Amino acid sequence: MSITSEQVLSVGDVAKRSGVAVSTVHFYERKGLIEGWRTSGNQRRYPRSILRRIAIIRIAQQAGIPLATIREHMKKMTNGPITAAQWNELSEAWRAQLNERITSLVQLRDRMETCIGCGCLSLGDCPLRNPEDALAAEGPGAHLLNS
Template structure:
């Protein structure tokens, strides 16, 4: 019979992440484990795929909160190829919005350097249609409200 369990050190070694990161992921509810009678942490082998998904999504700039909300949709430990396809389809729109925003930033950044935007009424990056100038001069959107952050 094949043992489908892994010790935390094995998961860390095979996934290429630190044990402390696995603890953090578990604390955030992204992965789960159980304890043996000897109080050793054990993971189902399928945790390796979940960790891989987390790493891929994080490298794409997707927050752990969003990753968790998608992983929570699966009642079992296993994440199938179809599950991954569904997640990637949903994430694609978020990533396309981020790409568009970054391209806009790249293309307009030169005109922004040194503009003193804390005192200008308009900013082509943060207020492209100057709709916020009605509220007066100065920065009106200091924090990006993007769901990816």
């Protein structure tokens, strides 16, 4: 065990306990997602609460939130342990985006299933086919359909 106590963690301790690589801890610190302090010998030290922060970062990433957005949300929080109120604030914001992602994926799945059921690729009313046909019908103008 390293000399770092239960309360103060080295970068290696953080990596082991959080499950991310040491290089990722460096990376998150460079990106302003986490913060710590340095020893007189310039080595990183973190409070134990950094583990919760990293867990939250990974959760947000699973929800599809980019790191830059996560950082903006996390900046509103204190450095110490995360309170329930802070967690509620974060998760509220992320839940909305998570729901959007889920909704659009479910819609896509449903449309794919409809398509399979109806064998509609040769028909004109396929919901998956329509985006393209709508364009073809409009002629050669600017279509702006990149989303």
